[in-house]
Amino acid sequence: MSHNHSLIRYISKQSKRMMTMTKYEVAIVGGGIAGLTAAIYAAKAGKRTIVLEQQKQLGGRAITNKKQGVYFNLGGHALYKGEAHETFRELGLRIEGSTPSVDAYGMWKNQLLTLPMNVSSFIQTPTLSRGGKLEFAKWFIKFGKMDTSIWNQISIRDWIESQLHDPMLRNVFYALLRTSTYVLAPELHVAGPALKQLQRSLKGVLYLDKGWGTLVEELHELAVQQGVELVTGCKVVAVEHQDQKVHSIICADGTKIEASNVILTTPPSISYKLVPHADQTALDTWKKQAIAVTIACLDVGLRRLPKPKHQFIYGLDQPILFTNQSRDGKPRAAILSDDGTQVISLFKYQGPQTDAEQDEEQLEQVLDVVQPGWRNELVTRQYLPKMTVVHDFPHIKRIEDPGPAIPEIEGLYVAGDWVSYGELLVDASVASAKRAVSHLLNSREDIKL
Ligand SMILES: Cc1cc2nc3c(=O)[nH]c(=O)nc-3n(C[C@H](O)[C@H](O)[C@H](O)COP(=O)(O)OP(=O)(O)OC[C@H]3O[C@@H](n4cnc5c(N)ncnc54)[C@H](O)[C@@H]3O)c2cc1C
Structure with a gap:
């Protein structure tokens, strides 16, 4: 991580100097999986590309935090063998991890x-x-x-x-x-x-060694190799357009970046806020129809499992999940700690009403049943009371599938886990990123660039 962080800092300084002078063919708002994927494909197609990320680090919801030798994703993550996996393979990512047994x-x-x-x-x-x-x-x-x-x-x-x-x-x-x-x-x-x-x-999912942060690192490296400029700590506050054509991005520090195409990988409500007169565009419908999916996540690192057979538990009469994502004696899944600490993820699937304390209590009670005595084995923990897993999903109230282009503004596109044509989770982020780039490359206006 440290190598990449210093690389980003270096690029950030260089880029802030350069980006006010350069006109980009593709500017991408958001440096999560969707933004990085879109950037790689745009740059591979020869487009001068920049990514603007508001946080100090890239990765969005796919980051991994290390705490006392334990790798915690922002809640347990599994990679399905769908569009994202296929694309990561196509890009040559290593994707190291294991498929856990389906016994449950x-x-x-x-x-x-x-x-x-x-x-x-x-x-x-x-x-x-x-x-x-x-x-x-x-x-x-x-x-x-x-x-x-x-x-x-x-x-x-x-x-x-x-x-x-x-x-x-x-x-x-x-x-x-x-x-x-x-x-x-x-x-x-x-x-x-x-x-x-x-x-x-x-068919089996993959739990990734050292967490999803490894995917972010690899995508980041690839983006750098392809000549993408990556700027962190840069909050975009507006995407300007004139005569139904996008022309620039404004950052919170006042920097203006000219771009003939912009891909927004921000949530539907933020995308709406960033675009002046969005009420007269499809962004209005996409924002109104979006239904976010949230969960409470409790992750614990345990020295050993009091009940080693209890690895994966589905809640049948309550909306919870328990999964050991890490490698135990027999390799069940991924390497998620430096010293063999077992890493357990619990979820409480949430409806519209949530209560942070009650959800945490419920998840601890599940642990009491599944791994009695777990408190004596505790190395470290992480509780995230309300994480947005996706900002929208294919639901029957949808008026239309969002993206890739915002039809009213030439050169403006959306991508992200809510820009789904039936794909779910990170598969939607990756598939929509590719759709946005391919639409942009095939649009007649873009060929004039
Ligand atoms: C608890 C949890 C469990 C999950 N489990 C799975 C799983 O098992 N399998 C799976 O496939 N998926 C899973 N997901 C979903 C997956 O993590 C996301 O779909 C994916 O990481 C989203 O990537 P993204 O690029 O679309 O969005 P994000 O990661 O949210 O990226 C958007 C980026 O835009 C940046 N941004 C926002 N506003 C601005 C602005 N104004 N200016 C600049 N930058 C801005 C944000 O900081 C962020 O980095 C899970 C998610 C969570 C939270």
């Missing part, structure tokens, strides 16, 4: 029950009745190859209630879908993308 328990009335995740647990599980098991087996066989797009017009609640009959099986599906999408609004969530994400999660 369900938590029901504060009891842990094995879930039917393989043949032996299928036979032994007390979670499902005989009828429930038969129904599960029927779905399991056809699920992997199912064309999920046929369910794009209904909510995941309607899908579950119409397709599954056993009440406990429904609870299991709600828990599986919530875990792979983070969404606690089954009545709003479009079934097709949610089921596709579940298909992906059943």
